[in-house]
Amino acid sequence: MDIKQYMQNVGKAARAASRAVARADTNVKNKALTVMAAAIRRDAAKLLAANAQDMDAAKAKGLDAALLDRLALTEKGVAGMAEGLEQIAALPDPVGEISDMNYRPSGIQVGKMRVPLGVVGIIYEARPNVTADAAGLCLKSGNAAILRGGSEALHSNQAIAACVREGLAAAGLPETAVQVIETADRAAVGELITMKEYVDVIVPRGGKGLIERLMAEARIPVIKHLHGVCHVYIDDEADLDKAIRIADNAKTSRYGTCNTMETLLVAESVAARVLPPIAGIYRAKGVEMRGCDRSRALVADMKAATEEDWHTEYLAPIISIRVVKDLDGAMDHIATYSSQHTESIVTENYTKARRFLREVDSASVMVNASTRFADGFEYGLGAEIGISTDKIHARGPVGLEGLTSQKYIVLGDGQVRG
Amino acid sequence: MDIKQYMQNVGKAARAASRAVARADTNVKNKALTVMAAAIRRDAAKLLAANAQDMDAAKAKGLDAALLDRLALTEKGVAGMAEGLEQIAALPDPVGEISDMNYRPSGIQVGKMRVPLGVVGIIYEARPNVTADAAGLCLKSGNAAILRGGSEALHSNQAIAACVREGLAAAGLPETAVQVIETADRAAVGELITMKEYVDVIVPRGGKGLIERLMAEARIPVIKHLHGVCHVYIDDEADLDKAIRIADNAKTSRYGTCNTMETLLVAESVAARVLPPIAGIYRAKGVEMRGCDRSRALVADMKAATEEDWHTEYLAPIISIRVVKDLDGAMDHIATYSSQHTESIVTENYTKARRFLREVDSASVMVNASTRFADGFEYGLGAEIGISTDKIHARGPVGLEGLTSQKYIVLGDGQVRG
Numbered sequence: 001m002d003i004k005q006y007m008q009n010v011g012k013a014a015r016a017a018s019r020a021v022a023r024a025d026t027n028v029k030n031k032a033l034t035v036m037a038a039a040i041r042r043d044a045a046k047l048l049a050a051n052a053q054d055m056d057a058a059k060a061k062g063l064d065a066a067l068l069d070r071l072a073l074t075e076k077g078v079a080g081m082a083e084g085l086e087q088i089a090a091l092p093d094p095v096g097e098i099s100d101m102n103y104r105p106s107g108i109q110v111g112k113m114r115v116p117l118g119v120v121g122i123i124y125e126a127r128p129n130v131t132a133d134a135a136g137l138c139l140k141s142g143n144a145a146i147l148r149g150g151s152e153a154l155h156s157n158q159a160i161a162a163c164v165r166e167g168l169a170a171a172g173l174p175e176t177a178v179q180v181i182e183t184a185d186r187a188a189v190g191e192l193i194t195m196k197e198y199v200d201v202i203v204p205r206g207g208k209g210l211i212e213r214l215m216a217e218a219r220i221p222v223i224k225h226l227h228g229v230c231h232v233y234i235d236d237e238a239d240l241d242k243a244i245r246i247a248d249n250a251k252t253s254r255y256g257t258c259n260t261m262e263t264l265l266v267a268e269s270v271a272a273r274v275l276p277p278i279a280g281i282y283r284a285k286g287v288e289m290r291g292c293d294r295s296r297a298l299v300a301d302m303k304a305a306t307e308e309d310w311h312t313e314y315l316a317p318i319i320s321i322r323v324v325k326d327l328d329g330a331m332d333h334i335a336t337y338s339s340q341h342t343e344s345i346v347t348e349n350y351t352k353a354r355r356f357l358r359e360v361d362s363a364s365v366m367v368n369a370s371t372r373f374a375d376g377f378e379y380g381l382g383a384e385i386g387i388s389t390d391k392i393h394a395r396g397p398v399g400l401e402g403l404t405s406q407k408y409i410v411l412g413d414g415q416v417r418g
Numbered sequence: 419m420d421i422k423q424y425m426q427n428v429g430k431a432a433r434a435a436s437r438a439v440a441r442a443d444t445n446v447k448n449k450a451l452t453v454m455a456a457a458i459r460r461d462a463a464k465l466l467a468a469n470a471q472d473m474d475a476a477k478a479k480g481l482d483a484a485l486l487d488r489l490a491l492t493e494k495g496v497a498g499m500a501e502g503l504e505q506i507a508a509l510p511d512p513v514g515e516i517s518d519m520n521y522r523p524s525g526i527q528v529g530k531m532r533v534p535l536g537v538v539g540i541i542y543e544a545r546p547n548v549t550a551d552a553a554g555l556c557l558k559s560g561n562a563a564i565l566r567g568g569s570e571a572l573h574s575n576q577a578i579a580a581c582v583r584e585g586l587a588a589a590g591l592p593e594t595a596v597q598v599i600e601t602a603d604r605a606a607v608g609e610l611i612t613m614k615e616y617v618d619v620i621v622p623r624g625g626k627g628l629i630e631r632l633m634a635e636a637r638i639p640v641i642k643h644l645h646g647v648c649h650v651y652i653d654d655e656a657d658l659d660k661a662i663r664i665a666d667n668a669k670t671s672r673y674g675t676c677n678t679m680e681t682l683l684v685a686e687s688v689a690a691r692v693l694p695p696i697a698g699i700y701r702a703k704g705v706e707m708r709g710c711d712r713s714r715a716l717v718a719d720m721k722a723a724t725e726e727d728w729h730t731e732y733l734a735p736i737i738s739i740r741v742v743k744d745l746d747g748a749m750d751h752i753a754t755y756s757s758q759h760t761e762s763i764v765t766e767n768y769t770k771a772r773r774f775l776r777e778v779d780s781a782s783v784m785v786n787a788s789t790r791f792a793d794g795f796e797y798g799l800g801a802e803i804g805i806s807t808d809k810i811h812a813r814g815p816v817g818l819e820g821l822t823s824q825k826y827i828v829l830g831d832g833q834v835r836g
Contacts, residue, residue: 019753023777096776102798108787110797115779117809200809221639221810242832249834335437344828357827358514359441361533369526369830378835379528379826380520391535391618392639393811396826408797408814409775410762412787414660416667417796 001183007191010146011198013176014119018144021177022116026093028171029139033089036167037082040132043163044078050159051128058152070126071153081132081160084383088136091382094400095142098409108415112406116142118200120403121192121220122385123148125206128156134203135164135178137385141403144177146199148192151184158182193218203398205386223398226389227313228258228341230371233330233356234274235347236267242368243346247278249370250344252285256315258387259342259364259374263310263320265330268294271323275299282319291321310337327352334360341389342366342374342396363389363396419601425609428564429616431594432537436562439595440534444511446589451507451554454585455500458550461581462496468577469546476570488544489571499550499578502801506554509800512818513560516827526833530824534560536618538821539610539638540803541566543624546574552621553582553596555803559821562595564617566610569602576600611636621803621816641816644807645731646676646759648789651748651774652692653765654685660786661764665696667788668762670703674733676805677760677782677792681728681738683748686712689741693717700737709739728755745770752778759807760784760792760814781807781814 021029040047051073058071094114101111120143124130131147138145149157161180168175181188193202193214202222204210214222232250234243250261266274271294279299282289289295290305302321309320310333324330327345334343344366345356353367364374374396376384381399388394394402439447458465469491476489512532519529538561542548549565556563567575579598586593599606611620611632620640622628632640650668652661668679684692689712697717700707707713708723720739727738728751742748745763752761762784763774771785782792792814794802799817806812812820 019777019779022779023773104796104798106791106796108784108791108796113775113783118779215637219633221808223810239832245832245834253835346832355441357531359437361437361440361536362825364826364828365531366526366828367830368832369828370834372835373524373526373828373830373833374826378522378524378526380522390639391823392641393823395823405809405811405813407780408782408792410782410784410787410791412785412791414657414663414764414786415791416663416788417671417790 001185003183003185003187004191006183007188007195010179010181011119011195014144014146014179015198017174017177018116018118020174021139021144022095022142024142024173028173029093030089032139032167032171032173033085033136035170036132036136036164037085039163039166040078040082040085040160043159044075047078047156047159048073048075050155053155054153063152067126067152071128073128073156077129081129084129084133085136088140088383091140091400093140094404106415106417107413109411111409113409114401114404115407116404119144119146119198121146121148121199121202123189123192123202123204123206123210123214125150125210126153128153128160130205131157131160131180132164133383134385137383137400137403139178141400143403146179146181146192148181148189154184190217193220196220203385221393223386223388223394223402224390225258225387227339228260228389229262229311229313229337229339230259230342231263231265231334231338231344232261232371233265233324233327233334233343233345234267234270235327235345235349235352236269237349237352238270238346239348240274243274244278244281246344246346246368246370248281250372251282251287251319252317253370253372255317257372258313259371260315261319261371262312262314263322263337265322265324265333266295267330268323268325271295272298275321286317288318289321290318292323294323295321313339327355331356331359334362338362339389341387342371344369344371363387419603421601421603421605422609424601425606425613428597428599429537429613432562432564432597433616435592435595436534436536438592439557439562440513440560442560442591446591447511447558448507450557450585450589450591451503453588454550454554454582455503457581457584458496458500458503458578461577462493465496465574465577466491466493468573471573472571481570485544485570489546491546491574495547499547502547502551503554506558506801509558509818511558512822524833524835525831527829529827531827532819532822533825534822537562537564537616539564539566539617539620541607541610541620541622541624541628541632543568543628544571546571546578548623549575549578549598550582551801552803555801555818555821557595559818561821564597564599564610566599566607572602608635611638614638623804639811641804641806641812641820642808643676643805645757646678647680647729647731647755647757648677648760649681649683649752649756649762650679650789651683651742651745651752651761651763652685652688653745653763653767653770654687655767655770656688656764657766658692661692662696662699664762664764664786664788666699668790669700669705669737670735671788671790673735675790676731677789679737679789680730680732681740681755683740683742683751684713685748686741686743689713690716693739704735706736707739708736710741712741713739731757745773749774749777752780756780757807759805760789762787762789781805
């Protein structure tokens with residue numbers, strides 16, 4: 001198989017299909033989505049059999065337990081994919097929305113129309129459900145999609161792809177509107193991220209290694225999610241009940257998510273009151289604590305944090321803790337160490353809340369809420385294709401709107417420029 | 419001079435200054451802008467003397483007339499820079515604008531806040547007025563700026579930079595909020611476009627050569643303007659007066675601008691009525707016509723267009739002309755050859771106007787208006803840092819808003835995620 005030629009063909013077909021998808025009526029796109037969902041439900045046994053094949057191969061290769069866990073499809077997982085597609089069908093169509101139409105002195109009327117990006121390339125790892133989610137989100141937002149899943153999920157992804165194609169065909173859309181790469185060859189990724197003429201944006205869903213490869217090699221804009229080093233700052237005017245509840249939830253409700261708090265910052269004047277009860281909770285839940293000297297003076301079993309700890313996304317039951325002078329000390333720490341994903345302040349002080357919201361430069365900035373809320377569903381986007389830690393185009397959870405852009409439209413009556 | 423070290427220092431200073439600019443009150447930014455304007459007016463003689471130095475050197479080097487024209491500062495040009503800064507001061511401040519705040523089922527309130535991008539790197543060529551414009555736009559949008567002008571304008575740019583620093587200092591802002599690179603060494607550009615830790619976005623203002631270098635070498639997002647191959651399509655239901663007026667203005671009002679029409683498309687059923695009078699206008703204005711066989715059958719002195727003509731941004735009194743079957747033929751031509759900058763349809767038919775607006779994938783799409791309107795001032799943005807032919811982040815004229823992004827803000831009362 002000539003990978004370069006194969007990917008060029010995929011790209012060319014995607015570009016051609018993107019015009020049809022961009023102008024498709026909402027009803028047509030929704031029909032495709034609901035037929036996809038029905039096909040997935042009907043083919044549940046086929047999907048599970050294909051997944052069993054992938055699981056057997058993965059086990060034979062000795063892949064680790066975490067990966068096997070992500071790779072596994074269950075009956076519930078299959079039903080979840082179908083429901084996800086139906087939920088996307090129920091979301092409002094972002095394409096064609098017109099806003100800010102105003103008359104200008106010349107007599108022309110100028111505004112913006114929301115439009116698809118064109119062709120979206122998605123690169124992801126083990127989880128086969130991403131195939132259905134990404135296909136659905138790209139289609140609803142009027143984009144053609146090229147999906148490149150992990151080689152370990154090849155059979156699962158192809159089985160899901162057949163259902164996706166069935167939906168597209170039933171709605172009269174080109175089957176090439178969603179293409180799932182059929183080769184496990186890693187060279188396909190290299191082609192995908194450099195085919196400027198056929199691909200408009202790359203959305204990677206994977207670990208740091210993948211993102212770093214893309215940052216070095218991609219020649220196409222990437223909506224990227226680097227990592228989440230999230231902070232909670234407990235201010236000296238915090239309500240202590242809220243502070244303890246949020247510090248607990250932000251760290252311990254799930255350890256492996258990007259919106260989990262990694263570093264707790266505490267104002268020095270309340271540290272003696274706040275840290276011992278919070279440490280008690282962490283201790284009871286088996287969370288390893290690593291802190292600055294002042295934190296350690298208050299909590300006997302806390303290890304010393306190193307410079308590296310402040311930079312680390314643990315994705316594990318470990319937390320770093322630091323006592324800071326005040327709001328400015330907290331914001332300085334965040335400006336230095338944050339990955340600009342999500343930060344929260346706990347305070348009852350209006351002015352400090354307002355400053356934190358304005359001055360902290362992260363994709364999500366919160367007052368008196370757990371960082372764990374940084375999520376497309378919680379924010380009301382309906383679904384998310386990823387969470388962006390970039391500053392241009394889209395920041396934070398990326399839903400349908402993040403897969404679109406706005407063009408200018410101008411309505412005139414024969415105006416010319418003087 | 420160690421260019422790498424110099425640029426690293428510039429980057430570090432810009433990153434530090436960006437925090438101060440991001441949180442600066444509107445009044446403070448406006449004061450800086452008005453003091454800059456006053457300093458430029460006061461120092462007009464100094465600026466003209468510095469520019470004369472650049473002009474002498476450029477002439478001695480034998481640089482071409484077009485470049486000398488762009489390099490030259492006049493008294494009027496100096497006054498224009500000062501007025502431009504005052505106009506930017508008068509624009510609404512985009513920073514901190516909050517939108518779409520909604521309560522979610524969990525009780526948290528979620529919305530978006532408009533925020534600066536951080537540090538903007540601008541790379542431009544001869545025109546010294548870009549130094550003042552770019553400084554003003556970046557400052558008003560809350561960004562720190564690193565400006566890298568053409569080596570031929572070094573003295574002019576440094577003289578303007580002194581006025582910019584005076585304004586920043588008078589408002590109590592760090593002088594490093596706007597830094598004008600002091601070396602003509604081209605290696606400085608290579609550093610600027612790869613200092614990921616210090617620069618958030620690059621805005622090039624220059625020719626295709628510069629843009630192509632950035633596309634190959636930049637490691638930072640680029641808001642780029644590749645080129646403008648703009649089309650006007652005269653539909654069979656066009657009002658012929660409007661069609662002729664627009665075809666004239668779009669081509670001949672200025673030849674060197676990116677929003678000038680390069681290719682005129684005409685529906686076959688009206689070609690015989692439309693093309694002869696339009697050709698008469700072009701002929702009278704000395705515009706060279708290159709057309710398809712069917713156009714040439716109607717206009718005796720038209721040369722044959724080659725495949726390359728359909729791809730070419732002439733920036734000169736040359737036009738390519740093609741007879742197409744209908745709207746779909748026009749949209750197919752545009753999809754194949756357009757640079758996705760600006761396209762206009764001339765028609766009185768509602769449904770065709772609506773289809774053209776929806777289906778043509780360009781930064782500006784117009785009905786019954788000259789492509790020459792694609793411009794930040796004409797659109798009401800107040801000023802523009804450039805025109806983007808990209809699809810992500812910003813399309814079309816980029817004003818203050820294009821130099822910002824939106825972060826999510828979340829207001830809670832101690833909510834945690836279940």
